[in-house]
Amino acid sequence: MSWAAHQFEGYVLQRHFGERYTVSYLAIVAGDAAPDFFAKAWVYGVTINGHHYGSSDPATFHRSWPGAGFTHSLAFGVLLAALLWWAARRRRWAVPWALGIVIGQWAHAITDINDSKGTMLLFPLTKHNFSIGTWAYGAQVGKYHDAAAYFSSFGFVMDVTWFLVVVLLMRHVLTRRYFEGVVRPSDPAAWTWLSRRLPEEALVALYRSMFVYGVARVIAWTTYAHAIAHFRWDLHWGGPNWLAKVSPSTQTWPWLIAGIVGVTAVLGAFRQLALQPHRRSVPAHSVPAMPSMTERASRGQSVTMPSNPVATAEAMPPRLWIQQ
Amino acid sequence: MGVDRAVPAEGALTASGQWGRRDLIVYPLAVVTYVLLGLAWKPLLNWVLGPIWVVVVAGVLPSSLHRLVGRER
Numbered sequence: 001m002s003w004a005a006h007q008f009e010g011y012v013l014q015r016h017f018g019e020r021y022t023v024s025y026l027a028i029v030a031g032d033a034a035p036d037f038f039a040k041a042w043v044y045g046v047t048i049n050g051h052h053y054g055s056s057d058p059a060t061f062h063r064s065w066p067g068a069g070f071t072h073s074l075a076f077g078v079l080l081a082a083l084l085w086w087a088a089r090r091r092r093w094a095v096p097w098a099l100g101i102v103i104g105q106w107a108h109a110i111t112d113i114n115d116s117k118g119t120m121l122l123f124p125l126t127k128h129n130f131s132i133g134t135w136a137y138g139a140q141v142g143k144y145h146d147a148a149a150y151f152s153s154f155g156f157v158m159d160v161t162w163f164l165v166v167v168l169l170m171r172h173v174l175t176r177r178y179f180e181g182v183v184r185p186s187d188p189a190a191w192t193w194l195s196r197r198l199p200e201e202a203l204v205a206l207y208r209s210m211f212v213y214g215v216a217r218v219i220a221w222t223t224y225a226h227a228i229a230h231f232r233w234d235l236h237w238g239g240p241n242w243l244a245k246v247s248p249s250t251q252t253w254p255w256l257i258a259g260i261v262g263v264t265a266v267l268g269a270f271r272q273l274a275l276q277p278h279r280r281s282v283p284a285h286s287v288p289a290m291p292s293m294t295e296r297a298s299r300g301q302s303v304t305m306p307s308n309p310v311a312t313a314e315a316m317p318p319r320l321w322i323q324q
Numbered sequence: 325m326g327v328d329r330a331v332p333a334e335g336a337l338t339a340s341g342q343w344g345r346r347d348l349i350v351y352p353l354a355v356v357t358y359v360l361l362g363l364a365w366k367p368l369l370n371w372v373l374g375p376i377w378v379v380v381v382a383g384v385l386p387s388s389l390h391r392l393v394g395r396e397r
Binding site (some may be wrong): 007027033036144147174175198199200201203205208209210212215217220221223224227246 | 343354358359362363369371375378386
């Protein structure tokens with residue numbers, strides 16, 4: 001499994017898909033959280049008065065069938081999106097949310113092939129777990145040791161890489177201007193609903209919260225693993241070797257090729273059938289930015305801003321607000 | 325020329341309209357407090373409470389304090 005990667009990848013997906021298609025960022029986050037939301041609590045379980053309530057075989061329950069492994073399949077994302085779309089089909093947000101759910105859930109399922117257990121990407125066509133074994137799966141040893149193993153292995157490198165991708169290549173997605181210009185107009189219903197309950201600053205904080213939480217998560221667990229519990233680093237492929245491992249999924253060339261072909265076909269079909277009809281006429285980042293208030297004031301222009309951000313976003317094309 | 329109530333609070337926007345002084349305080353504060361509290365009591369380090377903590381520390385509390393201070397003045 002991946003830890004902070006699931007928080008950071010949402011911004012990369014927003015950058016890639018949210019600027020080209022009408023996709024809800026909140027739905028990407030919900031979709032990305034969905035697989036573990038439905039499976040993780042029972043994987044780790046809880047101990048009350050000495051009795052452990054949870055799965056006796058966490059790895060199998062988490063990633064296989066019978067069990068909750070179907071939550072990490074591509075089909076599960078489609079199923080969730082279809083249910084949500086059907087329930088909300090008369091609402092304007094139905095499509096942006098359905099697309100976001102699929103994108104987020106697929107990102108989670110594909111990211112998790114990095115651990116040694118892998119995911120049943122093509123379930124129910126096959127129960128095979130696809131894995132590239134970058135680091136060892138560790139839920140069977142409990143949450144804290146699992147975290148320590150992950151943040152001692154290439155999992156740590158994975159999270160830091162996602163962090164650097166966001167910060168170095170697309171940090172503009174974390175700006176207020178991007179939030180107001182791209183994210184909010186793509187999902188006005190949800191953000192308007194939230195704006196009636198939270199102050200404006202909290203809406204921006206909510207949008208940034210996954211990134212900030214991801215940073216906090218990496219710092220906290222890495223500190224725990226190496227400064228407090230003194231676990232050893234092991235940056236070898238499939239590490240850490242000190243972890244009591246579950247049997248890795250069997251991988252062969254035919255399965256690898258089948259996985260690549262299958263996933264590519266599914267992604268291509270999704271792009272053509274679901275995304276293309278909802279492509280923005282102009283990518284959200286292609287038009288020069290609106291000058292800042294300071295710049296406008298220095299030119300003697302008005303710095304008055306309307307009081308309704310949603311109305312503003314509708315009246316003014318979102319792309320005008322973006323600053324790279 | 326007027327500036328109405330939708331203009332973000334002072335410090336919220338820099339000249340480039342991206343990260344402001346207040347942001348550079350409240351977001352690191354959210355990270356540091358979450359890490360310290362989480363390490364003190366690890367069950368806090370979960371993916372439900374984490375984002376909520378960030379929203380409260382970086383979003384809700386500053387706005388509430390800003391309103392409170394403004395009212396006292």
